[in-house]
Amino acid sequence: MASKLTTSNAAGWAFALPGFGLICLFIVVPFFLAFALSLTNQRLISPNPTEYVGFANYKSLLSLAVITLEPERDEAGEIVRAEDGTLVYPRVRTITRNPDFPEYRGMREWFRWHSGDNARVVVAADVVFMKALVNTLTFALVIAPGQGGLALLLALLINQRLRGINIFRTIYFMPVVVSIVVVSLLWRFIYDGNDGLLNNILSSLTFGLFEPIDWLGRTDTALGSIIAMSIWQAVGFHMVIWLAGLQTISPTLYEVAQIEGASKWQTFRYVTWPGLRNTAVLVLIVITMQAFALFAQIDVMTNGGPLDSTQTLVFQAVERGYGKQDISGGSTISVVLFLIVLTISLIQRYLTRERS
Amino acid sequence: MAVVSQDNRGLRLAVRYLVLALVAIVFMFPLVFMIISSLKPTQQLLSDTASMRAFLPVGDISLDNYFAAFARAPVELFVFNSILITVITVSASIFLCSLAAFSFVYLNWRGSGLVLSIALATLIIPFETIAIPLLLFVSRLPWIGMNGIEIGWLNTYHVQIIPWIADALTIFLFVQYFKDLPGELVEAARAEGASWWQIYRKVVMPLSGPVLATAAILKSLKMYNEQYLWPLIVVQDEAHRPIMVGLGYFFQLDVAWGEVMAYLSVITVPVLVFYLVLQRAFIASIASTGVKG
Numbered sequence: 001m002a003s004k005l006t007t008s009n010a011a012g013w014a015f016a017l018p019g020f021g022l023i024c025l026f027i028v029v030p031f032f033l034a035f036a037l038s039l040t041n042q043r044l045i046s047p048n049p050t051e052y053v054g055f056a057n058y059k060s061l062l063s064l065a066v067i068t069l070e071p072e073r074d075e076a077g078e079i080v081r082a083e084d085g086t087l088v089y090p091r092v093r094t095i096t097r098n099p100d101f102p103e104y105r106g107m108r109e110w111f112r113w114h115s116g117d118n119a120r121v122v123v124a125a126d127v128v129f130m131k132a133l134v135n136t137l138t139f140a141l142v143i144a145p146g147q148g149g150l151a152l153l154l155a156l157l158i159n160q161r162l163r164g165i166n167i168f169r170t171i172y173f174m175p176v177v178v179s180i181v182v183v184s185l186l187w188r189f190i191y192d193g194n195d196g197l198l199n200n201i202l203s204s205l206t207f208g209l210f211e212p213i214d215w216l217g218r219t220d221t222a223l224g225s226i227i228a229m230s231i232w233q234a235v236g237f238h239m240v241i242w243l244a245g246l247q248t249i250s251p252t253l254y255e256v257a258q259i260e261g262a263s264k265w266q267t268f269r270y271v272t273w274p275g276l277r278n279t280a281v282l283v284l285i286v287i288t289m290q291a292f293a294l295f296a297q298i299d300v301m302t303n304g305g306p307l308d309s310t311q312t313l314v315f316q317a318v319e320r321g322y323g324k325q326d327i328s329g330g331s332t333i334s335v336v337l338f339l340i341v342l343t344i345s346l347i348q349r350y351l352t353r354e355r356s
Numbered sequence: 357m358a359v360v361s362q363d364n365r366g367l368r369l370a371v372r373y374l375v376l377a378l379v380a381i382v383f384m385f386p387l388v389f390m391i392i393s394s395l396k397p398t399q400q401l402l403s404d405t406a407s408m409r410a411f412l413p414v415g416d417i418s419l420d421n422y423f424a425a426f427a428r429a430p431v432e433l434f435v436f437n438s439i440l441i442t443v444i445t446v447s448a449s450i451f452l453c454s455l456a457a458f459s460f461v462y463l464n465w466r467g468s469g470l471v472l473s474i475a476l477a478t479l480i481i482p483f484e485t486i487a488i489p490l491l492l493f494v495s496r497l498p499w500i501g502m503n504g505i506e507i508g509w510l511n512t513y514h515v516q517i518i519p520w521i522a523d524a525l526t527i528f529l530f531v532q533y534f535k536d537l538p539g540e541l542v543e544a545a546r547a548e549g550a551s552w553w554q555i556y557r558k559v560v561m562p563l564s565g566p567v568l569a570t571a572a573i574l575k576s577l578k579m580y581n582e583q584y585l586w587p588l589i590v591v592q593d594e595a596h597r598p599i600m601v602g603l604g605y606f607f608q609l610d611v612a613w614g615e616v617m618a619y620l621s622v623i624t625v626p627v628l629v630f631y632l633v634l635q636r637a638f639i640a641s642i643a644s645t646g647v648k649g
Contacts, residue, residue: 011459012459031481175383179627181581197410331489
């Protein structure tokens with residue numbers, strides 16, 4: 001439909017306004033509200049008037065510093081060692097609570113490393129937020145290529161001409177129509193440390209050699225377990241998108257490749273993959289955006305624990321904005337989250353742009 | 357020679373099916389486990405996880421968990437709420453978004469391009485980034501109810517419906533579809549003096565079956581399955597709670613897993629049945645969000 005018929009301003013507005021108005025009211029307005037609220041001390045319910053506080057919320061969220069600690073020395077200037085031979089350092093709070101260093105006030109240790117005899121300590125104004133940031137980025141960085149790649153493998157698997165292939169396609173896609181809340185609860189049971197299905201399956205596959213693991217209760221396995229489950233739930237969605245992309249590639253190209261004697265890998269590399277470029281961009285962006293929205297799995301399975309190892313940005317935003325009724329704090333996290341999503345989408349678009 | 361290659365082909369075919377079947381097991385086992393477990397007493401459910409019995413309807417099989425779940429929580433109310441919210445939102449969404457898309461594609465009004473761009477730009481805003489400011493916003497919005505004007509939309513049906521009606525993806529799907537329709541039909545109708553409303557109603561919509569199915573499926577899944585974060589923060593009372601939030605009932609003190617599995621089955625099996633019956637339409641609807649994007 002190329003030709004537009006007549007100019008029809010009144011009817012045009014009348015038809016578009018209800019839908020567009022709702023988008024403005026419930027997406028555009030809160031979007032700008034997030035920016036505005038992040039510069040205030042707004043609370044959900046408060047007897048005090050709201051005040052403009054500038055970038056104070058961002059400062060109390062994002063401030064980072066590196067403190068160098070020298071090891072403790074005795075009167076003679078010798079380095080003091082603990083009984084096990086390790087160096088002894090002054091406690092970080094001697095600096096963060098020291099009136100001589102107001103710039104570090106209220107900060108807490110995030111992590112530290114050693115250089116020579118000195119310890120370098122990274123202190124953050126909001127350690128939980130920093131952990132949430134790192135977890136969310138990790139989640140997105142693992143799940144975008146992981147889920148996208150697995151989905152492509154499944155699409156290639158299902159794109160074969162075999163009798164009954166549709167049955168398998170139907171099964172692979174099935175978890176997509178199950179709510180992530182339901183899936184998270186089911187997998188909480190599967191991942192359980194005592195009666196969990198996964199431990200029992202692994203144990204019987206290895207004839208009892210496998211030691212049961214409390215998958216969601218350990219800091220080193222919790223986030224990975226949630227990643228695996230999230231891929232299981234959503235991979236069928238992107239399999240279908242890849243499949244649609246595969247079917248737009250002209251069969252004659254495959255015929256030519258066969259006549260030219262191309263190997264399977266060469267056919268994939270020079271025929272299939274170039275034809276999937278646009279699909280790849282879409283799949284990556286969609287998975288990344290969904291990854292940054294990670295919330296339900298955390299809320300149902302771990303509540304951010306153990307030891308904040310599954311904290312995420314959205315979970316933190318909700319905990320503050322709703323749990324603590326700190327609307328401005330929640331909005332600040334939301335703005336940071338949006339800026340990250342925007343930056344990553346732009347980078348992905350740039351990296352996968354058409355090369356002319 | 358010929359015999360060997362024949363054998364080879366048979367073997368390779370068997371390997372292919374084996375791979376396909378193993379992958380299928382990975383995708384099926386949690387759902388099979390859920391449904392089977394919902395029929396077992398919690399004690400047996402837990403002990404069965406040690407063997408293949410976890411996936412077999414053996415032992416003490418009954419619907420007791422279902423009765424217990426309905427007794428513990430007002431399950432029928434939660435299901436009713438979710439279906440009500442889904443049906444109203446999906447219908448309103450399809451109507452208003454198709455109307456807007458119709459306007460963007462066929463009515464050449466000043467600024468339509470810009471307005472469409474603004475609408476589509478909101479695709480980049482994840483709901484999770486506006487949930488908190490939106491919470492404050494709806495808590496201050498007025499509503500005309502039974503008792504005159506009230507302030508605040510919290511703990512209502514409409515707070516779960518109205519913000520979700522219009523969305524960029526649905527508008528986008530209709531715009532793409534309308535662009536591919538033959539414009540001559542609209543031109544002819546216009547030449548015969550039909551009004552824009554008549555053209556929308558009598559010419560364009562009757563041709564829009566596929567995109568209607570796509571929009572309805574995607575939006576229904578979103579409203580029924582994915583409404584969790586938003587109702588969690590705007591609905592505290594039981595009367596308006598949807599199914600996904602109603603799950604909280606089953607996690608007090610010690611968890612009766614048999615009842616949990618029964619509740620999960622009650623809210624999931626109808627969707628699975630819908631999917632199995634309409635699977636071509638489901639898969640086509642997901643595919644259509646990709647190809648043209």
